[in-house]
Amino acid sequence: MVLTGGIGSGKSEVARALAARGAHVVDADVLARRVVEPGTPGLAAVIAEFGPEVVAPDGSLDRAALADLVFGQADRLAALEAIIHPRVEALAAEELAAGGDAPVLVYEVPLLRPEDTIPPFPSEATVEGVPVVVVDAPDELRRERLLARGLPDHQVTARMASQPSRAEWRARADRVLDNAGDLDALERQVDDLWGWLTAPTAPVSRPG
Numbered sequence: 005m006v007l008t009g010g011i012g013s014g015k016s017e018v019a020r021a022l023a024a025r026g027a028h029v030v031d032a033d034v035l036a037r038r039v040v041e042p043g044t045p046g047l048a049a050v051i052a053e054f055g056p057e058v059v060a061p062d063g064s065l066d067r068a069a070l071a072d073l074v075f076g077q078a079d080r081l082a083a084l085e086a087i088i089h090p091r092v093e094a095l096a097a098e099e100l101a102a103g104g105d106a107p108v109l110v111y112e113v114p115l116l117r118p119e120d121t122i123p124p125f126p127s128e129a130t131v132e133g134v135p136v137v138v139v140d141a142p143d144e145l146r147r148e149r150l151l152a153r154g155l156p157d158h159q160v161t162a163r164m165a166s167q168p169s170r171a172e173w174r175a176r177a178d179r180v181l182d183n184a185g186d187l188d189a190l191e192r193q194v195d196d197l198w199g200w201l202t203a204p205t206a207p208v209s210r211p212g
């Protein structure tokens with residue numbers, strides 16, 4: 005399944021709860037960092053596109069400098085995405101295949117736009133495709149939780165503003181997890197989700 009939803013909605017909590025039940029979780033955010041680690045062709049491609057000023061003194065990618073270069077510039081952002089996305093998707097396909105024995109495969113992505121492709125899931129995927137599960141919570145609650153996590157106010161505002169609305173998220177969902185309650189309430193929904201995902205007739209069930 006694809007696990008997605010707005011920033012602060014609770015994706016990481018759901019991913020952790022699914023992993024605790026035996027799911028193999030692949031996090032696109034983690035992969036997006038790996039593909040530009042020092043020494044990677046990904047980092048070389050970013051430097052070729054944006055110049056050496058995006059490299060920190062220790063040789064790692066200077067994310068703040070890169071963010072300044074692409075901020076508000078659609079063509080620059082598209083150039084960056086053209087470098088990052090194919091590499092993340094290729095790695096995601098490998099990582100999903102590596103978890104082929106797990107009862108449930110989860111690909112956690114921070115954003116799902118209509119044009120985004122989903123890397124191939126091994127045998128799980130049916131002709132109907134891979135189910136999309138969206139974690140949803142009211143904007144004010146997401147804001148509170150992100151501030152409590154230590155994210156600066158201006159970053160919370162900027163990131164939330166750049167994301168789809170709750171209605172847009174929900175429109176993409178095969179299932180919605182409502183994370184307006186406490187963590188126990190979320191766990192109970194993950195139990196239901198797990199039952200659905202592993203039921204013999206579920207779209208992602210595995211034989212045996």
Ligand code: ADP
Nearest residue numbers: 010011012013014015016017149153185186187
């Ligand atoms: P995302 O991965 O979607 O950005 P997280 O799972 O990191 O969101 O959740 C954002 C913050 O809110 C985290 O600190 C998380 O522990 C907390 N959180 C998530 N769900 C709940 C909840 N139901 N009750 C209280 N805190 C929560």
